[in-house]
Amino acid sequence: MSEDIVKKYVITIFTKIQSTNNYQSFMRKANQEITDPKTLEIILKKATIIRLAMIDNGMPYLLPFNFGYGGNCIYIHSAPAGKKLEVLRQNPQVCFEVEDETAIVEADVACRWSEMYRSVIGYGKVEIVTGFNEKQKALDIIMQQHGAPANMPFDPKEIEFIVVLKLKIDSMTGKQSSNWNRLRGEG
Template sequence: MPVIITEMNRSECLGLLSSQRLGRLACCLDGQPYVVPVTFASDGNYLYGFSLTGKKIEWMRTNPRVCLQVDEFAGHGEWRSVIVDGKFEELPDRMGWKHARDHAWSLLSQHANWWEPGGLKPADENPTPHVFYRIIIENLTGRKSVTEPD
């Protein structure tokens, strides 16, 4: 059976983002890329996440330009993949950010273990403060494959 690859429209891209919880977040500092798995929740304009402070957060604070990749494999040559280009925005625990933080928490907490992997560090590391953040979706692209009958 032949496989056809097509572009996904914005609605299809947003649909995949809303159905998935795990993505690969890329950030960059001084020309060095860094990619890490993250859990997220989507509301159409933003992707919300949670993390302890560390390399990812420090790099995004310095350079807020990020990219997130999400995919889904259905088997038999069928898959979908979306790439989000966006901008990191921290949701600090202070006045003016309460609504955004509460919204992030409400979306993320709808799923069991929503704080993993961002809320976990290796056992030998000291705990660090947690951070709620969002990625402002600036551009979406997606592709999908479809198996056509012979």
């Protein structure tokens, strides 16, 4: 590849990154990017585990959680004490990842094995939900995400004890494997 082509490519990528907010970046395989808000929402509503990346004294800190998605927010429940709450109080900015419908795709040759997947990666800020009614609503969203019927009864004492985290999504993008549509019989 000539030096001029490389320079042009680097300038194009740098310009695209500069034109987005601090959280977004350039996806190299644009044909695999999911930008449709409805599809992103479907993935967020189907997934049951979220991975939340935080910064703890300059070091990455990643944890998996059960969660619920509703109203462009992600809700997570927590015990009232622990490292994650300490870390989030220091810096509530987070990165998250979820995926749905993953499957290994076998092949005759080792390096041709693949995986079918769809995922969402996003950024946002976490806050602690304080009001009783909002906590109850958030817990109901979490329960529904995992198959429970709406408006299940909650013990008020348990709601007071539980900490509910609300992640307000600032930006997100999705990605699906190049074989997604073909393997699902959609193309």
